[in-house]
Amino acid sequence: MTRPGSGLRPFSVKAKLGTLVVVSVFITTGLLMVAVRTRTELRFITVFSVIATLLITQFVAHGLTAPLDEMTTVARSISHGDYTRRVRADRRDELGDLAQTINLMADDLEAVDRHRKELVANVSHELRTPIAALRAVLENVVDGVSSADPETMRTALKQTERLGRLVETLLDLSRLDNGVVTLKARRFEVWPYLSGVLKEANLAASHRRLSSGSGNHTRKDVHLHLDVSPPELTAHADAERLHQVVANLIDNAVKHSPPHGRVTVLARRGAGPESLALEVLDEGPGIPESERHRVFERFNRGEVPSPHGPGSDGGTGLGLAIARWAVDLHGGRIGVAESARGCRIQVTLPGIPQPRG
Incomplete structure (x- = not known):
């Protein structure tokens, strides 16, 4: 398709106006020649010429102003919050380009x-659940229904921590939108770094188990496995942002793992200097191909059933969106890859930027 302003097109507004001028000149010239040959008075020829020119001009002007009136109506509807109206874009001129743009x-x-x-609805839902649970616990303590024993306080603490995690993810989302985060890339050894991330994930799972009793979110049974090759592998990246990527991918894999399942984190050398190729694999139900393009969208929880049933805590749906954001900051890539079993997410980080020659 020809872009607007790329030149004179056969059906462009410029061509139509030029045709109008040429036709008007030909009509006037023809009438003058008729007047000379038939000895008709010049005033009659002038009147006929003006009338013919006005009729042609009116016809062309209507073809140009009618779509503008339609665009004005649609634009006014959009300004009032009605985003369902559309403009007919069947013209092959500048007005057709404008209609497509609108x-x-x-x-x-x-x-x-x-x-x-969706953001307001999801955030309201996520905030309402822990707030309601925390309020119920505190009301029971105040009314004397239950005592402020360690178990009750652990329940209240659990809900408070859940609120804190939600607020933290929303802050990350705000930083994402505002573009205020800068990378602080450095060189580091991959094995001890990822080993620390997995250790933190195990500690977090143990803490959730202790604070939630025998709740559905107990995932101490999932085994985390690290595979780094070669063992002395190094990478160049922002360690804090990479931690967000790996931690969120592990958390997502653990949530969707079957009982006594296995989550594997693989790290390999990438194509460039100090580049890194990561994979996180689980043994869960996997992600349908039709859903793979949506898994990194905000507040998307997917349609894969949880191994723990509908009562399990599915999280906020922000983890994978934040992981993609952190990978994008590095100029890397993240995506769902084919896997014979479970889900396999691949991450590639470019490493040290190469100077352009």
């Missing part, structure tokens, strides 16, 4: 409005 703008605004409503 339709694309309406599509984007409609998507933004839908995401905003």
Whole structure:
């Protein structure tokens, strides 16, 4: 398709106006020649010429102003919050390009409005659940229904920590939108670094088990395995942001693992200097191919059933979105790869940027 302003096209507004001028000149010239040959008075020829020119001009002007009126109506509807209206874009001129642009703008605004409503609904739901549980615990203590024993306080602490995790993920989301995060890349050894991340994941699982009793989110049974080759592998990246990537991928894999399942983190040398190729594999139900393009969207929880049933804590749906954001900051890639069993997520980080020659 020809881009707007790329030149004179057969059906462009410029061509139509030029045709109007040429036709008007030909009509006037023809009438003058008729007047000379038939000895008709010049005033009659002038009147006929003006009338013919006005009729042609009115016809062309209507073809140009009618779509502008339609665009004005649609734009006014969009300004009032109605993003469902569209402009007919069947013209092959600059007005057709403008109509397509308005339709694309309406599509984007409609998507933004839908995401905003989903954001409010999801955040409200995520905040309401721990707040309601915390309020119930405190009301029972105040009313004397239960005592402020360590078990009750652990329950209240669990809900408070869940609120803290939600607020932290929302802050990360805000940093993502504002683009205020900068990378602090450095060289580090991969094995001890990832070993520490897995150790923290095990400690977090143990803490959740102790604070939640025998709840559905007890995942101490999942075994975490680290595979780094070669053992002396090094990488160049922002360690804090990479921690967000690996921790969120492990957390997501653990949640979807079957009882006594296995989550494997593989690290290999990438294509460039100090580059890194990571994989996180689990033994869960996997991700359907139709859902793979949506798993890194905000607040997307997917349609894969949890191994623990509908009562399990599925999280906020922000973890994978934050992982993609951190990978994008590095200029790397993240995606769901084919796997014979479970889910396999691949991450590649470019390492040290190469100077452009």
